[in-house]
Amino acid sequence: MILRTLSTRLSLYSLVGVGAAAVHAGVLLSLGLVMPWWIANPLAFLAASLASYVGHAHVTFRPETGGQQFARRWFALQYAVNLTVSSVLPLALPGWLPTSAEVVVLVFTPTLLNALIWSQAAQFSLRRRTNRTSPPRRHADDLGLSHATNQAILTLAEEGLLEGTSLLVNGPVATEGAKAWSVLAADRPTLQLCLHLCLTEGPSSAPPDLIPDLVDHQGHLHRSFGHWLLLSLLPPRHPRRARLVKQLGHEIDAQVRQFQAMRGEGPIALDGHQHIHLVPVVLDAVLARSSRFGITWLRSTDEPLPTGLPLRCWLQSCRDAGLIKWLVLQLLSRRARGAFRQHGITSNGGFAGVLFTGRMTGAPLRAAWSELASLRSPDHCTPSLLLAHPGAPLEQNIAQEGFTVSQPFAASPWRQKEWRALQALSVTPDECCG
Structure with missing residues (x-):
């Protein structure tokens, strides 16, 4: 039976070839x-690759x-690999090889x-079709940023359309948001409230005189994600890094x-505004406090590339710098994995929300x-x-409250579009998993 199946597969592969x-x-x-x-040859090879792509799949x-x-x-990979091999392999063959052997190598290597x-593409497709697990948890960031943000998050949670949110403790309406969420969580204990560590904007939680290098003259945090990332490149004993890390510790302690x-x-789940918690110097400071404060969970942004998206979506992601953000955060998340394990920190098995951040609709x-939904969490x-x-x-x-970076983002009509999209997603989950 196995031989017959293998024979059939080889016959079909040859036919498509x-x-x-x-x-x-x-x-x-x-x-020609x-x-x-x-x-003409690369274009003809592109057409042949497309025929192979369609034929082998169907x-x-x-x-x-x-x-x-x-x-x-997989189509892009196949075309790139074959063009590279076809260009490089003839140059790499030793001169003493007989002509017949050269032909065999040139023909069968690409095959x-x-x-x-x-x-591998077939196995990838099979895993996506069969590895249906529990649906992902829906999570909204920035509770406490504004009345508008609180309204959307709390309404979605009341409707059973969110499983978690992250509280911006230095947000203008953080206390109001936290109280309302606590009321909801009393009836739904599984609702998760995370600390949304913020180091890039808004009023500081620590006294400004303790963190003079982190705040402006109004006492607002002002160091960007890029600043913290560059600081991570300095040697640990560099005077500037040591000074800022000490002040960073004061601010993290105050926000916790x-x-x-x-x-x-109770145990604390922590993530970061603009994913700042994954920047190495910040992550090290958070992990150093994990035992003292009971920080048991940190968010990972290890986001798989989705399939089946129209080209316009990828172009939009490029225009919005989503792919660049994705690449940076992929590297930071993978760097953080070992540190999570070393400190006994758990994290989410999969993630989505960076590639198309701010436009998570449709x-x-x-x-x-x-x-x-196709991922199996460890x-x-x-x-x-x-x-x-x-x-x-x-x-x-x-x-005016110090959230100058978030002002245009929060004012965008895409916030309402994401609200409606989450409501629609919950109504027809089967469509989204198909």
């Missing part, structure tokens, strides 16, 4: 009439894909690489105590939900986390 070769030859001969061959590996296309990243790539006063005692939201991790920033129309000037 012959078809792709025919496409390559036909396109090459046609384009109107352009140089060195231009024919050769149909049991794994269910008749659906492979994720487009074997293609077989490996398409089989403020959070405890608002929420009450196709990006559905793709993120589907991607997270035993030591909490369920995957889907992050959004919902809000009602902003009617207050939070820039």
